[in-house]
Amino acid sequence: MKDICVIGGGVVGISCALALQAEGYQVTVLDPGPTGEGASWASCGCIAVGEIVPLSQPKMLMQVPGWLMDPEAPLALRPSSLPGLLPWFTRFLMNATPQKMRAIASDLAWLTFRATDDFKAQLADIGQPDLLVERPVLKLFDDERDKASMGAAFDLARALGCRIDDISGAEAKEIEPAIAGDFKYACVLQDWSYVTNPVRLVQCLTKVFQTRGGALVSQAAVGFEREGASVSAVMTSAGERITADAFVLAAGTSARDLSRKLGVPLPIAGLAGYSTVLPHSQVDLRHTLFYPKGGFGMTPYEDGLAVAGTVEFVGHGAAPNWQRAKILVQRAQRVLPGLGTDQGHERMGRRPFTPDTRPIIGRPKGLANMHFATGHGQLGLTLGATTARLIADQIAGRTTPSKLAAFSPDRFLTS
Ligand SMILES: Cc1cc2nc3c(=O)[nH]c(=O)nc-3n(C[C@H](O)[C@H](O)[C@H](O)COP(=O)(O)OP(=O)(O)OC[C@H]3O[C@@H](n4cnc5c(N)ncnc54)[C@H](O)[C@@H]3O)c2cc1C
Known part of the structure; x- marks a missing residue:
């Protein structure tokens, strides 16, 4: 069984963690907490299907x-x-x-x-x-x-x-x-x-994730270890080293600094x-x-x-x-x-x-096992479940829609 480490347990990260768990992976979420108090706790709670401009x-x-x-x-x-x-x-x-x-x-x-259907399935x-x-x-x-x-x-x-x-x-x-x-x-x-309580949403997702055997580590990611084109471990604020076969970076605004440490700077x-x-x-x-x-x-x-x-x-x-x-x-x-x-x-x-309001969903070229799920701007609550489905498809090796290229981190590497 593959081990996966998700960095960030906000609405996007914990959604990815649950979707990956459903694929049969052993998943660890790294987040210093408190659970549910990322950007979504200040949100307006909308599943904002038409917020596309x-x-x-x-x-x-x-x-x-x-x-x-x-x-x-x-x-x-x-x-x-x-x-x-x-x-x-x-x-x-x-x-x-x-x-x-x-x-x-x-x-x-x-x-x-497709957000409402994905979110309803998640709930x-x-x-x-x-x-x-x-x-x-x-x-x-x-x-x-x-x-x-x-x-x-x-x-x-x-x-x-x-x-x-x-x-x-x-x-x-x-x-x-x-x-x-x-x-x-x-x-x-x-x-x-709308969601009646975004904080409780993230808390419920986290609780189910843990009940199903997921590990929540209450520490922050501070750096990475690489072996060639792969990331082999994430280093934590408590000096721990968490190894995994694949990683998902879903740390909200902190993805900016963490992505720099990976050599793939994301403009967030x-x-x-x-x-x-x-x-x-x-x-x-x-x-x-x-x-x-x-x-x-x-x-x-x-x-x-x-x-x-x-x-x-x-x-x-x-x-x-x-x-x-x-x-x-x-x-x-x-x-x-x-x-x-x-x-x-x-x-x-x-x-x-992100500067183009598109979230960043996918694997950057040059990194074999690091997947990004961040940059959701005004739409993180709306797109948590949809992002999770796309990330799970990608990690499981299923064919992903060509349209997903619009959200690739690589768009920032070339522009
Ligand atoms: C006023 C306001 C209104 C909004 N209204 C809506 C709305 O109506 N609908 C909607 O869809 N969206 C809305 N949003 C946007 C939405 O809240 C965000 O897009 C969403 O919360 C982003 O989710 P996330 O999981 O990427 O980041 P976050 O929710 O910020 O979660 C990031 C997580 O990463 C963790 N983390 C940080 N650093 C590290 C580290 N070094 N290592 C490990 N973990 C780390 C944090 O503790 C946090 O738990 C609104 C936001 C605001 C502020």
Whole structure:
């Protein structure tokens, strides 16, 4: 039996570990923990099937000065982080052309359109189908101008098959009576769904993995041992040496530094997002709501209402700016006037973003037994189970779809 070591037990890593275990491999997961507190614990919880339009968009070049000047804007760039981020950011802006935007969206759709089925199969396998609520998302717009700001993205998503229905603000209020009465427009993003508790999701996946004989080692990977084109061992923070026949690097934003140690540097930035879970929200929501103008969404979790979002371009290891979480809650009161905000739990997560918004799934050339599963940006929760299936296919030696090449780490080695 092959031994496999998965580095990182966030939603992507633990999903890969379970899928590999199901293939009959002996799997070890290396993660310093705490379980479930990677980027997904700050997430909005959506299985975001239609979130396929990349973050890099043509209009962005003009917007960068504004991001630098307003630390509280939905999209912000911390000036002190700019020098360190510059190489990544330059690549990011190079993807902001209409042609690249279309190509990226089409590739992402290929992944996300199968995400719900993969995720449902995963939840059925671990006996937790109730963690998923299959209900569309509502997006809310103040006025015509606000709605028009999403026009190009919606056109592209629709052209690729996403179902987006336009409704009025009044109709949105009929669906969710708690929302303010002055939204002019809204839309319904069909096919989306949400997870009722992303932290519990990762904890449940981990528990089942361990119950089935998987080993969880609560240490960080710090380096590797190589023998020619193969990795023979991963070195841990406690000085241990874990050998395996194959490895999966799924350490979220830490994959950036670890991949350098492998000689295959991945351009991954940790784009910070914030959330506050409000246990006493006093509003009864059934759907996830998005307010694009404020850059956030709200999802009714089982332990409170999560108000989550915004994108902050910051360097690795930069301290959180908790003011952003507080502002999100204030803005949420514009959407839900009756919102109770007492005793909120603030969280920050770093989304592992590649400059082209595509995740990195696959084996780099020159390394025979190292597989990457990282860089999922805004889509890690959505694509955990799908990524796991693709990685398991690859490690088991099954033919993988040619489309997977779009997500290969090799694209960064040549560009
Ligand atoms: C505000 C916000 C909203 C979001 N909303 C959504 C959403 O609605 N839908 C969606 O699909 N996604 C969403 N995301 C994105 C999603 O959370 C991430 O894409 C996802 O968590 C990435 O999963 P991951 O397993 O790759 O990384 P992580 O969840 O960050 O997990 C990485 C794991 O690696 C471990 N690790 C780190 N360093 C090492 C090391 N050296 N050795 C071993 N282990 C290590 C960490 O402890 C962690 O457990 C959101 C994110 C944020 C911040």
